Amino acid sequence: MYSKSILLVEDSATTRALIRAVIDEMGDFNTVEASSGFEALKLLPTQEFDLVITDINMPDINGLELMNFLKNNQRYSHIPLIIVTTERSEEDRKRGMALGATAYITKPFKADELQEVIKKELQI
Amino acid sequence: MNASKKEFIAEAEELLFESQQLMLEIQETYKTALNPDDVNALFRSMHTIKGLSGLFGHKGLSQFSHALESLLDEIRLGKIEVTDEVIQFLFKNLDILRSVVDLFRDEKEQDVTEHIKQIESFRKSKKGQVHGPGIEDMIDESITKVLSEYEEVRLKANIKGGKGIYLLKAVFDLATFDTSLDKLTKMIKTKGELISTLPTSAAVPEGSIGFNLMFAAGKQLNELKEEMKHEIEVLVPFKQGEPQPEKSQESSLRSITSTVRVDIDKLDRILNTIGELTLAKGAIKRIGSEMTTTYGHSTLVLDVHKISQTLERRLTELQDQVLEIRMVPVGQIFSRLAQVIRRYSKETGKEIDLEMYGEDTELDKHLAEEIVDPLMHLVRNSIDHGIEPVEERISKGKKERGNVVLKAFQKGSHIVIEVTDDGRGIDIEKVRKKAIEKGLLEPDVELGESEVIDFIFIPGFSTKEAVSEMSGRGVGIDVVKEKLSLLGGYIEVHTEKDEGTTFTLTLPSTVTIIKALIVRVGQGRFAVPLTSISETLSIKHKDIQTIEWKEVYYLRGEMLPMLSVGKMLNLETDKKDRSFAVVVGFGEKRLGLLVDELMGQYEIVLKSLGDYLRGLSGFSGAAEIGRHEVILVLDVESFIESVTKQRVVSNV
Incomplete structure (x- = not known):
């Protein structure tokens, strides 16, 4: 059995693969990938997630809109949220934290930084 | 090159291609009706390239795309106006970016510090100040707080332009919302500009999902309600002015993607496997014929024929499908x-x-x-x-x-x-x-x-x-x-x-598997690609004439140069008074190749001769037929050339 389930929302396939590789390195996680906000909305009801990692700047709906949805839904409001941002998009990061993100990570990041944040959020 | 680097380069190339298309679109429309979505999509491409190169630790690329991203950010936020000068500058820098990516693929690096400085000073020289109206009092905070910075800028720009700001609420089935929503957003885009799409679970039944779509339009509420058949709320009323032309229906640049990117090597391998299967199919067919000769038309033999036919059809389908994917x-x-x-x-x-x-x-x-x-x-x-x-x-x-x-x-x-x-x-x-x-x-x-x-x-x-x-x-x-x-x-x-x-x-237009005619010259067998053959003839040697040191044959009144493959390759040919001629080439460049026997049509997987035999003139590759027999494929072009150029090609 997988110990924890993570939903990873990111529209760049390469970034997604890299983050996934970093997570896989940590052990046996069930990482589910979504390439867009819409896909995330579809995947959310299919299983219980322990953590959501999302990019902010995406087509269709952006990360902030996705987070707002999660935070205002009883079923999902408890899930910790990590936002992936860039050093430039400080304004969007502030907005994300105001909306209830529990942590953020700035691209480019180091593998152990991301692992630290994930461990902290999952309390492992 | 490792797999992830390959993926990175593939993605970067795709993004560069997209950026190029967007730039052309922007160049065409910036004077009349610049679509803010184009500029935003361009910004997003650059943003992704920057993120990727940062993750890959490519400092030059990351800093360069970062500089470009900052420039594009200010353009999309309306701080820099789109002018011909800006467009030319962006084109130039996209070219540089492409060359940096190309070099990276070849494991080389280019110093881009100078270029980065140029972009920075260009950005600073162009930057002006744009003041939008305060939106705090106009629109409820619950809506504005989820807007990204860009969305907020677009909202302000539309209010400033006197457009009405509307909120449309829609509820869709969770399983199919993306297609329904896609339809709705496309419709909204014909009326005005879609600013944000906010999913909500408040007050919607189980198994469905709600969306609050905020958009700007130069129309009155009653008009929109009638046209869109949805519940719409006014956030900022429309100030009646000049009637706004409707925008044409346009598809979103990035819909919900249903495509995958595949390494061309993988498709090559599939084609190779199909090639091998084709050989196996050929063997089954041959076994079928041999069985008919030995056992006659028994049920079992007929079954073998039937299955070999099915196999043939399905293999052709499979091959066509794979070839199509590669297009x-x-x-x-x-x-x-x-x-x-x-x-x-x-x-x-x-x-x-x-x-x-x-x-x-x-x-x-x-x-x-x-x-x-x-x-x-x-x-x-x-x-x-x-x-x-x-x-x-x-x-x-x-x-x-x-x-x-x-x-x-x-x-x-x-x-x-x-x-x-x-x-x-x-x-x-x-x-x-x-x-x-x-x-x-x-x-x-x-x-x-x-x-x-x-x-x-x-x-x-x-x-x-x-x-x-x-x-x-x-x-x-x-x-x-x-x-x-x-x-x-x-x-x-x-x-x-x-x-x-x-x-x-x-x-x-496609590669790798070709149909070929197998011919025999003395003891040797060769393949001639079917695509270069126009017809085959059986001719008497005495009908071949020599004119100006060239051997020719009059085919339907037209002179056709002839070339004996046996003589070219120094092979002992059959001593008969008749030969077969394979007519190759098109138009004025035609040639009859004299061979001893036509052995039938095969599908062959064309393989290169490898480094060792590369440069061998007269052959374009090798192929395997029948029982693991390797034959050479004739390079028809070089034969035609040797005759039409009147140059003597030395024996190979």
Whole structure:
């Protein structure tokens, strides 16, 4: 059995693969990938997630809109949220934290930084 | 190169291609109706490239794309106005970015510090201040707090422009919301600009999902309600002014993606496997025939025939499907050429109008990649040698700007690509003199124009004494011909003095598995690609005549040069008074190949001869047939050449 389930929302396939590789390195996680906000909305009801990692700047709906949805839904409001941002998009990061993100990570990041944040959020 | 780096480069190339398309769109529309979505999408592409290169630890690329991203950010946030100067600057830097990516693929790095500084100072020099109205009092905070910075800017810009701001609420089934929502957003985009899409679970039934779509439109609420049949709320009323034209229906640039990116090597492997399966299928067929001979038409034997037929059909389908997956529109390479043309037109000071036709024509990805350099060479050649300087053009009564046309179309199983310029044309007399000088042509031999022009394809032949920096680079037009020959295609040239030159490239649109006729010459067996065969004949040796040292045969009143494959390859042939002739080539360049026997048609997987035998003239590859027998595939082009050029090709 997988110990924890993570939903990873990111529209760049390469970034997604890299983050996934970093997570896989940590052990046996069930990482589910979504390439867009819409896909995330579809995947959310299919299983219980322990953590959501999302990019902010995406087509269709952006990360902030996705987070707002999660935070205002009883079923999902408890899930910790990590936002992936860039050093430039400080304004969007502030907005994300105001909306209830529990942590953020700035691209480019180091593998152990991301692992630290994930461990902290999952309390492992 | 490791797998993830490959993926990175593939993604970067795709993003660059997209950016290029967006830039062309922006260039076309910025004066009249610039679509903010285009600028935003361009920003997003750059943003992704930056993120990727940062993760890959490519510092130069990351800093460079970061600088460009910052510039684009200010453009999309309205802090910098889109002008021709800005567009040219962006085009130039996209070119640089592409070259940095290209170098990275070849494990090289380029110092871009200077370029980064330039972008920074450009950005600072252009930056102005734009003040939007405060939106805090106009729109409820619950809506504004989820807007990204960009969305907020768009909202402000629309309010400033007097547009009405509306909120549309829709509820969809969770399983199918994306298609329904897609329809709705497309409709909204015909009315105005969609600013944000906010999903909500408040007050919606189980198994469904709600969306609050905020959009701006130059219309009154009652009008919109009637047209859209949805619940709509007014956030900021529309100030009636000039009636707004409706925007045309446009598809979103990135819909919910249903595509995957596959390494071309993987598809190559699938094709190879299909090739092997095709051989196995051939074996089953043969076993079937042998069984018929031995056991007659028993039920079991008929079953074998039936299954072998099914296998054949399905394999053909599978092969077609895989070949189809490998197809890419030729527009992809055209847009790269467009970049080169723009750059060279600047460098040479010759202004060029570029026209492109048939961008949707598809060809195999591998061929597309292989053909792009030869095309690049021809285009450079046209700008450098073909198109005259402005003064010369004016004195000839031509329009000042030169014209280059790229055109692609399908012709049977081949694709034809034409590169046409309206320049001075190739000087035939000059080519003729040069050929005589080089000892390729006897001074007293009379040749037709097209035969003279063909000399430019001979290795080392060039009419320009000083190789120009651009089209030169030590590569002649002969290399283009050689490349095409390797790909199973050919090149033709048509030129008119002072009218211009057209290079016509014909190549197969797909690769790898070819149908071939297997022929026997003495003890040897060879394959002749079916695509180059026009017909086969059985002829008597006494009907072959010798005219001017050439062996010819009169086929339906027309002279057809003949070539004995046995003589060419020094093989002992059958001593009979009849031979078979395989007529190969097209149009004026036809040739009859004399062989001893026609052994039937096979599908063969064309394999390269490998490094060891590369350069062996007369053969284009090898293939495996029947019981693990390897045969050589004849290079029809080189045979035709050896006859039409009157040059003696030495025995191989």
